[in-house]
Each structure stands twice: as C-alpha cells, then as structure tokens.
Amino acid sequence: MSRDRSQWGWADGRSVARATRLPRARLSVVAALAASVRAHRRRLPRAGAMVxxxxxxxxxxxxxxxxxxxxxxxxxxxxxxxxxxxxxxxxxxxxxxxxxxxxxxxxxxxxxxxxxxxxxxxxxxxxxxxxxxxxxxxxxxxxxxxxxxxxxxxxxxxxxxxxxxxxxxxxxxxxxxxxxxxxxxxxxxxxxxxxxxxxxxxxxxxxxxxxxxxxxxxxxxxxxxxxxxxxxxxx
Missing domain, CATH: 3.40.50.300 (P-loop containing nucleotide triphosphate hydrolases)
Structure with missing residues (x-):
C-alpha cells in the first residue's frame, strides 16, 4: 500500500505540521532536521565513486x-x-x-x-x-x-x-x-x-x-x- 511521504516528516514543514500536529514553535526544528537529511543525501557519493x-x-x-x-x-x-x-x-x-x-x-x-x-x-x-x-x-x-x-x-x-x-x-x-x-x-x-x-x-x-x-x-x-x-x- 502506498503511503504519503508527508506522514514521515520529510516532505516539508507544512506536511510535518499536518501529519504530526506539532506546535508551530517546534515546526522549524523538525523542518531543519528534514532539510539536513536531504542535504546530506545530496552530498553522499555516487555508487562506484571513490571515497x-x-x-x-x-x-x-x-x-x-x-x-x-x-x-x-x-x-x-x-x-x-x-x-x-x-x-x-x-x-x-x-x-x-x-x-x-x-x-x-x-x-x-x-x-x-x-x-x-x-x-x-x-x-x-x-x-x-x-x-x-x-x-x-x-x-x-x-x-x-x-x-x-x-x-x-x-x-x-x-x-x-x-x-x-x-x-x-x-x-x-x-x-x-x-x-x-x-x-x-x-x-x-x-x-x-x-x-x-x-x-x-x-x-x-x-x-x-x-x-x-x-x-x-x-x-x-x-x-x-x-x-x-x-x-x-x-x-
């Protein structure tokens, strides 16, 4: 069964808030974490690249x-x-x-x-x-x-x-x-x-x-x- 990625908190800050109903004060922290993970993934080496x-x-x-x-x-x-x-x-x-x-x-x-x-x-x-x-x-x-x-x-x-x-x-x-x-x-x-x-x-x-x-x-x-x-x- 397919799942909406927003329920896991990695789509954007608004999706996180809707899915988890976090207070607005905590929204920026969660959004920053999601952005950090996405940014780290972009920095990961391609398959076969020398590390x-x-x-x-x-x-x-x-x-x-x-x-x-x-x-x-x-x-x-x-x-x-x-x-x-x-x-x-x-x-x-x-x-x-x-x-x-x-x-x-x-x-x-x-x-x-x-x-x-x-x-x-x-x-x-x-x-x-x-x-x-x-x-x-x-x-x-x-x-x-x-x-x-x-x-x-x-x-x-x-x-x-x-x-x-x-x-x-x-x-x-x-x-x-x-x-x-x-x-x-x-x-x-x-x-x-x-x-x-x-x-x-x-x-x-x-x-x-x-x-x-x-x-x-x-x-x-x-x-x-x-x-x-x-x-x-x-x-």
Whole structure:
C-alpha cells in the first residue's frame, strides 16, 4: 500500500505540521532536521565513486609497549626502525592514508600517539574526545601491560559514551618468544569479549606492523557504509 511521504516528516514543514500536529514553535526544528537529511543525501557519493574518509585514531597502551615505534614504522612504510626511543610526553600526531582492503576507497588516519603514563594521559583527556577508532597495544612479554588494557579501554569508552568505536588489540614484541608471558589465545579471547579485533606483530623485525591499520580501515569503512545506508533509508 502506498503511503504519503508527508506522514514521515520529510516532505516539508507544512506536511510535518499536518501529519504530526506539532506546535508551530517546534515546526522549524523538525523542518531543519528534514532539510539536513536531504542535504546530506545530496552530498553522499555516487555508487562506484571513490571515497576518501578521515578518522581520528587513538594509539593507547602502557609505556614502552611499542606504540611510538609502531606509529613511526607505519608512517615511514617500514623504512627504518629507531632503536632508541624516549617516552612520549603528552600526545604526538601522525597522519597517513591507507587503502581499504578490497575496495578503491581509503582512510586518512590522524593518529594520536598517547603518553603511557597516567600523569600525562589525565592532563590530555581533552585530546581523547570524539575518537573514531582505537589501536590498543600491549607487550606480550609484560603481563601488566596486558592487564592494563582494561584501564585504557575504560578511558576510551568514558570519552565516547553511547558510541560504537571500532578497535584492534595489538600484541607487540613477538620476536621475544622465549620471554613471552601472554599467550595468543588469552589475548584473542579478551579482545573478542570486548568487541575488538586482534593481531600480533614485531615492530623490531618489521613483521605485520601494517596489519592494525588495515584492520581499522576496514572496520571504519564498514561503519561508514552502514551510516550511508541509514541515511538513504531516511531520505
């Protein structure tokens, strides 16, 4: 059975008022919402068009787990591994685009490399606001760094209440196999429990260091597609 589009509030302000009998004072708000949805739909890319997204990526974890090394290796495409790192003070910003696997689209990551010390992270909570994706790193030879992933995840979700933030848990330093204390199965189970993807790497040996960002690009792109479909259904 066909339905008059005005009853859903997307025709114009007068139709909304007739269908819902809203007071005139609220009419402008509803009409503005309808106009916003229509305008957003006009801005949506055509089917088959290449899409370039931008995402704020929080790189979190304890000190000395390899966050900065990971970010620098990713930005330089593995050109070099810096042997001596000083602890990050505050937050460093790195920018790099990555192709979304199996598509012609890409995501430009604005990577916020967070200090691992509580003192700094508390001072810089404002810079954690409105994240899009999370890369949570721990050291497979340091059980405390793995246990503290709960703390980092709680901090993120306190900044993004009610939002779905795609994320990946990353176990670094797999080259130190004889010193390993956190097993892959244990970390995988924790990640799944908290709605995160999981991967392992060795930044020092330049193994799998691009994987976390490829995973995040795919997750963020999927979230984008779902939102586009939602807007299409509303318009």
């Amino acid at each position: 370039r997204l931008a995402a704020k990526c929080l790189l979190a974890g304890d000190p000395a787990v390899g966050k900065s090394a990971l970010a620098q290796m990713f930005r330089s495409d593995g050109a070099h591994f810096q042997k001596n790192y000083t602890l990050t003070a505050g937050i460093e910003l790195l920018v790099k685009a990555v192709s979304v696997p199996e598509t012609s689209d890409s995501v430009e990551f604005f990577i916020f490399d967070s200090a691992g010390k509580d003192l700094f992270s508390e001072m810089l909570e404002k810079l954690w606001e409105q994240p899009n994706v999370l890369c949570l790193v721990y050291d497979v030879t340091n059980e405390q760094s793995f246990n503290n992933c709960n703390k980092w995840l709680e901090k993120l979700r306190a900044q993004a209440v009610g939002m779905h933030i795609p994320g990946v848990l990353v176990g670094n330093k797999t080259d130190l196999a004889d010193r390993r204390v956190v097993e892959q199965e244990q970390a995988q189970e924790w990640a799944e429990k908290h709605g995160l993807e999981y991967c392992e790497m060795s930044v020092k040996e330049m193994k799998n260091f691009e994987a976390p960002f490829h995973i995040l690009a795919k997750l963020f792109h999927q979230l984008y597609k779902e939102k586009v479909e939602t807007f299409h259904s509303l318009a």
